[in-house]
Amino acid sequence: MSTRSTLARLAVCAATACALVSTTAPAGATGPGGGELRVFAEEPGHLMPGNVDQSESLIVDSVLYSGLVRYDPKTLQPVNVQAESITPSADQKVWTVKLKKGLTFHNGEPVDADAYIRAWNYTAYGPNQQANNDFFHSIQGYPDLQQGKAKSLSGLKKTDRRTFTVTLSEPYSGFRTMLGYIGFHPLAKACLADVKACDEKPIGNGPYRMESWEHNKVIRTVRFDGYKGPKGKSKRITFKLMDNVSDGYAAFERGELDVIRKLLPGDKLRDARQKHADGLIEVPMASLQRIAFPTYDARFKDKRVRQALSMAVDRKALVDDLYQGAHVPAQGFVSPVFPGARNSCGYCVYDPERARKLLAEAGGWQGGKLELWTNSGADHQVWMAALGEQLKKNLGIDYVVKADLPYSQYVDKIHTNSMTGMFRSGWNSDYPSMENFLNPLYGKNGSTAVTGWTDPRFDELVAQGNRAANQDEAIAFYQKAEDLVAEDMPAMPVWYVKGSTLHSSKVSGVVVNPVGGEPILADVTPAATTRKK
The missing domain is CATH 3.10.105.10 (Dipeptide-binding Protein; Domain 3)
Structure with missing residues (x-):
């Protein structure tokens, strides 16, 4: 039931996935679960979930953050991730969200009911000018936040530390389906204390945590071992920031990239079909x-x-x-x-x-x-x-x-x-x-x-x-x-x-989710490597 007004939504630049995983690993990486996955990306605009509306930001945040649900790449149905349960009332108007135990942000803060309520209120508050603002239009109290009459949605109520309710203005049976979108992800309390810093170096709750962002050059992330869900398969995911996908494809040909996750231009796709037929998924x-x-x-x-x-x-x-x-x-x-x-x-x-x-x-x-x-x-x-x-x-x-x-x-x-x-x-x-x-x-x-x-x-x-x-x-x-x-x-x-996904024969578990068209990077398993002597 989204009525979001964003720039990215108007431009099907055909953001898709081309997944290739590193054939080499840094010294010290051993076996599956080690190694570095090098990913093509262009410079992201923002990394705060409420302000993310472009593919270059989404792919980075896909490893830094986790939400209430994810979309199964085969069935496209929402599957609980951080949510233990999401239950509607009989009339589909009031939804009760209960979180799993022991969830934390990368800084140690708990991912609790407050974490979701604070994130949703911040994004829904009109003066904050967040790109995903009107994803919350269906929740009671939204108009008041646009007019500056309130700073919190009247439809959000904390029941206990791990439980909150969401009251909609109108019944909507698909509300749970919406919740996998990144605009509904949680925010650490420290993020609201310094929004600019959090946009630069996010305090996420996903399988990887941010190490550094050298603008227009590289974003480095490392596996977060405190993550309660399935662990990331590679030790590091590094996003190499380039001007366009043609540059990315050339870098892959030179052995400098492992993942190209965007639609290849026509001539590059033709070349990939000829050279890398075994690893090309469309x-x-x-x-x-x-x-x-x-x-x-x-x-x-x-x-x-x-x-x-x-x-x-x-x-x-x-x-x-x-x-x-x-x-x-x-x-x-x-x-x-x-x-x-x-x-x-x-x-x-x-x-x-x-x-x-x-x-x-x-x-x-x-x-x-x-x-x-x-x-x-x-x-x-x-x-x-x-x-x-x-x-x-x-x-x-x-x-x-x-x-x-x-x-x-x-x-x-x-x-x-x-x-x-x-x-x-x-x-x-x-x-x-x-x-x-x-x-x-x-x-x-x-x-x-x-x-x-x-x-x-x-x-x-x-x-x-x-x-x-x-x-x-x-x-x-x-x-x-x-x-x-x-x-x-x-x-x-x-x-x-249609998305073109290119992957190396030395990796496994390369899956592209049709919703968003991006590879599930945390699930890609690099080839086994040995420690350099």
């Missing part, structure tokens, strides 16, 4: 690349115009020609890795003849040269231009790609309803639920509902799904809501993102 992710229509613009008001533009796009050609088939042409609005996903989008079928008919029925294109917007600096203009050529060929509409705005300005333009053409607006899921692909993007108050399209029937169907007894029963309501979107086409799905 898996679907819970991510969608899409183009949104500014329905507040008169030229895009008629749904037949939007339908025609979508049917004039050959998604398979884009994926095959530009990405060597690395992605999957989209046929719906929800990632197929999630329960309930279907081929719901009839207007995603490539049919130029029908597209021309629909456009003619709508009175033709009256907008002059069609503007195709994306942000600068990420090479999205390449595939946007290829898409524009298809529209020109199939509908006779001339186009221009607008890719001159840096990311932050681009997002500001989107959120102020200032777009003057079709615009790229991808989506990375936060938690495994159909709702997360629908309400934030198309709901009346959705954080990334940036098309101007609304439908009270959609909002009611999502609300009915949220009130369902369980997530299985909710799917039928979410599917009906998706059908409304599929008919009106406020946005056109282009492809489902």
Whole structure:
């Protein structure tokens, strides 16, 4: 039920995992459980859980912090980690969270009910300007924290040292599913005493603790032996910070990196398929690349115009020609890795003849040269231009790609309803639920509902799904809501993102979780090594 407004959520830069584990280990490392895992990453923005909304920060925090639940990479279901139990009331409105015994932060502080309550209150308090602020909008008292009338959520109550209750404003059967997202992780008391220092050197509660962060160079972490869960398989995880994944791939080829955890560009993927076929894993992710229509613009008001533009796009050609088939042409609005996903989008079928008919029925294109917007600096203009050529060929509409705005300005333009053409607006899921692909993007108050399209029937169907007894029963309501979107086409799905994971034959246990698309680094086992004499 998230309505988060973040920059990262709009940009499916296709953050995925490419896992390779060190073939060598530092002196003194012996056998499984020793060694160093060297991981490609770009410079993170923040490491405080409440302010983390980009893949480069998430991958680092994935070893520094642990949450109430994690997502099983096979079933995608939430599995208790720090929670002993998470129990809803009969009406799904009050949730009781009980923590396991003996949990501690890296500085020795207890991970108790206070640790979660303080973290959630800090992130939910509007003046703190945390990126994950509105993940807490469903908890009672949230509006008061945005207006500065209160500093704590009235819906959070401590029962005892290891137990607290969460009262929601509206029932939501999927609340437990949300809790694996990093925005719900705990904070040490010492962190709130010095937030800036904690962002620089986090006091986590995960399987690894921070040693140092040399900005734009390296982040070093070491296994935390006081962790109550499964121990990390390598002694150290070191994040080598580079400018882009192409540099990372070159470093791997030189033997300087063990893990590349991001989608390889087309030519690098082709090279990896040829050189490292035995270690290349390509898996679907819970991510969608899409183009949104500014329905507040008169030229895009008629749904037949939007339908025609979508049917004039050959998604398979884009994926095959530009990405060597690395992605999957989209046929719906929800990632197929999630329960309930279907081929719901009839207007995603490539049919130029029908597209021309629909456009003619709508009175033709009256907008002059069609503007195709994306942000600068990420090479999205390449595939946007290829898409524009298809529209020109199939509908006779001339186009221009607008890719001159840096990311932050681009997002500001989107959120102020200032777009003057079709615009790229991808989506990375936060938690495994159909709702997360629908309400934030198309709901009346959705954080990334940036098309101007609304439908009270959609909002009611999502609300009915949220009130369902369980997530299985909710799917039928979410599917009906998706059908409304599929008919009106406020946005056109282009492809489902597929992650490319590359790993060495000298490691085991390399698993990429479709939720977030990152490798589970703590579970990667390096090859056995021997002490240097």
